[in-house]
Amino acid sequence: MNYYQLTPDVILDALLSVDIEVDSGLMALNSYENRVYRFKSEKEGSLVVKFYRPERWSLQQIQEEHDFLFAAAQAGVRVVAPITRQQSSVFVYQNMLFAVWPAVSGRQLESDNLEQLEAFGEQIGRLHEVGANFKLAHRPQMRTQDYLLRSREVLQEKALIPKKLRKDFFKHLDSVIERSCELYQPKKQLTIHCDSHGSNVLWNEGPWLLDFDDCRRGPAVQDLWMMQSGTRQEQLMQLDALLAGYESIREFDNSELALIEPLRAMRIINYMAWLANRWSDPAFVLNFPWFNTQEYWQQQIGVLSEQRQSLDAEPLSLTSWN
Known part of the structure; x- marks a missing residue:
């Protein structure tokens, strides 16, 4: 078939x-x-x-x-x-x-609703209570080797990057990869959802966590940071709500906040490679018509440049905010 x-x-x-x-x-x-x-x-x-x-x-x-x-x-x-x-x-x-x-029916969780974020954080805390003792024998861990180095190989081999942009693109890409590999040093990994963004959560008298297709071993913060958006001040407020819910169930290691930007870089680069790797699937050509265009790759150079700066910025800290 x-x-x-x-x-x-x-x-x-x-x-x-x-x-x-x-x-x-x-x-x-x-x-x-x-x-x-x-x-x-x-x-x-x-x-x-x-x-x-x-x-x-x-x-x-x-x-x-x-x-x-x-x-x-x-x-x-x-x-x-x-x-x-x-x-x-x-x-x-x-x-x-x-x-x-x-x-499951419901509406999308509102990322600017602090009460909903706190309830989401509580559910992630409960999930991690299970994940802390749930061993995976066959699924992978979150590793820079897969998310960054292997993704670079895919982009090198399969991405249709215009010749005049390739040198600049890979210069920025390699800089982000090098710095992310330096910063991504998780102390502890547990079984997590791994892809807990807004589209994988429905709100119906509380949050429902959906689509565990990407679940694997990874740091706890991976299941929290994708719910943050907006300015740094807004992200700090959101983080405060998320951790209030999370820590009502289990302790969170604040040193993991330094992993957010390398994790973001891993997601950005892995997403580009995912599209390049799936480009032979007709559904991808139909639904992502903007991919592999000159404008797209030009934008990604800008995205990588901004992410490189973010990797050198001071990590989020609730201690300094409060």
């Missing part, structure tokens, strides 16, 4: 293979790495099915994601655990791996 041409009939047959019948819906959701659809089943209500991109995660790695969700849900964290059939939550149809979850 061609993953890039996943038809409705194949989706319906895959769901029927695990005794789930689609009664209405089958609406594609905003996901590019995997293929995700929402639908209604008369027996089980609103559901979401995810077909995993081939060769990204192994069966064992996907199972670890699910096992982390089961452990977190059992501990009272506001996550949604996948549906099981015959004691399995990862299913196979025509060599494709897929899973099904109960659908």
Whole structure:
């Protein structure tokens, strides 16, 4: 079966293979790495099915994601655990791996709402209480080797950077990579969500943490910093709210605040490489038409230049703010 041409009939047959019948819906959701659809089943209500991109995660790695969700849900964290059939939550149809979850409704968390940020921080604290003791045997850690050095290789090989911009681009890229590798020295890693930005959180009488596709071992601050935005003063207020919720559950090591800018650099560079690596997928060409244009790469030179300055700036500190 061609993953890039996943038809409705194949989706319906895959769901029927695990005794789930689609009664209405089958609406594609905003996901590019995997293929995700929402639908209604008369027996089980609103559901979401995810077909995993081939060769990204192994069966064992996907199972670890699910096992982390089961452990977190059992501990009272506001996550949604996948549906099981015959004691399995990862299913196979025509060599494709897929899973099904109960659908969650709600609105996007408001990053400028300090009460919501505090509630989010509390849920991340609860998640990390589980993650501190949840070992991963198959999933990777957050490493500069993968996020930075390997990403550079992908950009060198696959990115369509105009010839006249390549020298300047890689000069700025290498400077950011070198400084980020110096600064990214986490003391401790635990099992985290790893991609907890606003689009992966829904608010419905509290925050629901969604989409654990990227979960792995990493520093605690990785699950907090992406909720910050705006001026430095605004970020400090947001950080204060996030940590108030987090530390109502578990202690946060303030030295990890120095990891925020290298983590941001890792995200920026890994995102560019992700787009370059997936450019053969028709869905990426359709949904990211601005990528691989001269204007895009010119903008990225500016982004890297600004990030290099941020890496040398004083890290956020609530001690100096308060």
